[in-house]
Amino acid sequence: MKAHSLFVSCLAILSSASLYAQPAYEAPPPSRAVVDSADFRRAAYLQRIDEVLTWRVGQLKPDDALLPDMGAIAAKLARHEDADLCSRSVIAQMKEPGSGPFWMFPAVCVAYLGRDQLSPAARQAIRDAWRTQMQLRGDTENHWAMYYTSLYLMSELYPNEPASTWYSGKSSAENLAEARDYLIHWMDLATTIGQGEYTCSHYIGEYAIPMLFLASWAKDPAMRQRSHMMLDWLFADQFANSLNGVLHGANARTDDTGVVERWNCLSSFFSWLLLGNTPPPAGYGGWGVYFAAAAKNYELPEVIYRIGVDRDGDFLQRDLKRTRRRWRNSDVFMAPVYKMNYTRRDYAVGSFQSGLCDPIQTHVWDITWAVPDPRGVHNTMFSMHPVSSSFDMQTYFTEFPDHMMQGVTKEGKASYDSPDKFLGGSRFEQVVQDLDTVIALYDIPPGTRFPHINGFFSKDLVHLTIDKSGWIFAQGGHTYLAYRPLAPYEMLPVAHIKSSWTGERVDSGDKRLYSPHLKNGTIVQAASADEFKSFDAFKTAINALPLEFSLEPNPTVKLITLRGKNIVFTYNQPPQIDGHVRDYASEWKLFQGPYLNAEKNSRRLTLTHGRLQRVLDFNTLTITDTVLPN
Secondary structure, X not given: OHHHHHHHHHHHHHHHHOOOOOOOOOOOOOOOOOOOXXXXXXXXXXXXXXXXXXXXXXXXXXXXXXXOOHHHHHHHHXXXXXXXXXXXXXXXXXXOOOOOHHHHHHHHHHHHHOOOOOOHHHHHHHHHHHXXXXXXXXXXXXXXHHHHHHHHHHHHHOOOOOHHHOOOOOOHHHHHHHHHHHHHHHHHHHHHOOOOOOXXXXXXXXXXXXXXXXXXXXXXXXXXXXXXXXXXXXXXXXHHOEEOOEEOOOEOOOOOOOOOOOOOOHHHHHHHHHOOOOOOOHHHHOOHHHHHHHHHHOOXXXXXXXXXXXXXXXXXEEEEEEOOOOOOOOOOOOOEEEEEEEEOOOEEEEEEOEOOOOOOOOEOEEEEEOOOOOOOOOOEEEEEOOOOOHHHHHXXXXXXXXXXXXXXXXXXXXXXXXXXXXXXXXXXXXXXXXXXXXXXXXXXXXXXXXXXXXXXXXXXXXXXXXXXXXXXEEEEOOEEEEEEEXXXXXXXXXXXXXXXXXXXXXXXXXXXXXXXXXXXXXXXXXXXXXXOOOHHHHHHHHHOXXXXXXXXXXXXXXXXXXXXXXXXEEOOOOOEEOOEEOOHHHHOOOEEXXXXXXXXXXXXXXXXXXXXXXXXXXXXXXXXXXXXXX
């Protein structure tokens, strides 16, 4: 009976994936059933790849004389269609080539897919663009990953050519050496002290796509192996921090949409494509077409698939990451980030210890609850300090400071200088998490721009109750939530930023807890609804928890949590859990949990699920798969 059910569910997966008339982002949510058959998983994966490419080609107008962009050309070439049309379109595109990583990697995709399909004139047009158009490297970790991957692959595609034929003024060999050195340096950082742009809701694509291109097309076997291993590393990290395919918890970078609608990100495209357990975002995330164009060259290892979809009860994962590079106002070049994620069937809680990781797009902590279909649902709760600061921006960016704050709002970060934003980190927030309890404390200096706290209350909460005890109770999905503000507040409507580029706003139906007090704090406790006889029983249990707090002279909380843990946390002091002073520097490994484990500075990640084990060892450039004994 079980085998028959599995067979039927797999057939359903394959059938639904082939119905291109209704793209997956508009179709009913996919099944979350675990697919045991590797053959069925691979077949469904290939079907989803074909769906993306078929959809992209289907958006074209049949009577257009040329293809409109590199994504359309890449989709056509991946499908081995209309080589003449692709060639003419490439020549037209190369008349005005772009500059920088977001032009470079699409051009590389088309160049490699078109090696045996494009006309000599089209291939020469691509080559000429890399001579005549200066390419800007950018200033962030994802920019450099795309830039150097693109430079590496183009230098291999056109080897032994002199400096006069490259925009950089360096020969093919020199370009290749520079790109190789940086890529290995970045991989060393990520595998020793952690990635700087970690668990990004959108920027995961700016790493996964370059690594896929290198794993597919690099001539050097060592670089192909490194890149394949980095793909495994990236996806294992994402899926261990996902709830039913939805990325949750702390993000080095996210955006105004994804911070409240946790599903609505490019990361969900990868969950859909590789795991098949959540819908993709509209248009397959935009950049998804470039991954799909080469995705048949990659196969997700079974152990990572299982980590993503086949959880064995509650689990706690600790990860070490790092901040982006600090150029001013700091004695530390890249500060450590100590992440924690606690994942249950009904919800997940994630955080890092705070401090300033990224001034613009950091998301420090949240509780995210599971829902049957995440599209349009704001299934999250958190608080934050919406600071806007030239000092902070100068720490992380090298541009002239005079117009930094105004300029960044025109570069896809429209909310940065808005007092009602829900996105960004603050030097004046400190966080401690223990399992499904989070305490966030704030001590904001007078004169700080936007000296208040914003708490996010979703439109999708039910049973929202402001209790006379000071606790605010609510339910999201099958999760009970208790939120305790430590200073007076008011509830305000939210005009949500619809576009991070235009700043257009819409009434979201959400509420903003606005607390205009410099010394402040938030306590949030979550629990599964089935742990209690009723919502009232949950409220009674929370109100019975021993709680003491004060805001002067420094915000302090003493709480015995729903799980019986005694937390003592004072701003600017290390937290104590059951009398133990938490020492992040000595207690945190690179990865630590039931599924992902790695020592700091080891360059070696062990992935485990049940008896399945895969070791990614960057010291020896080896991948070792083992079935552990019973």
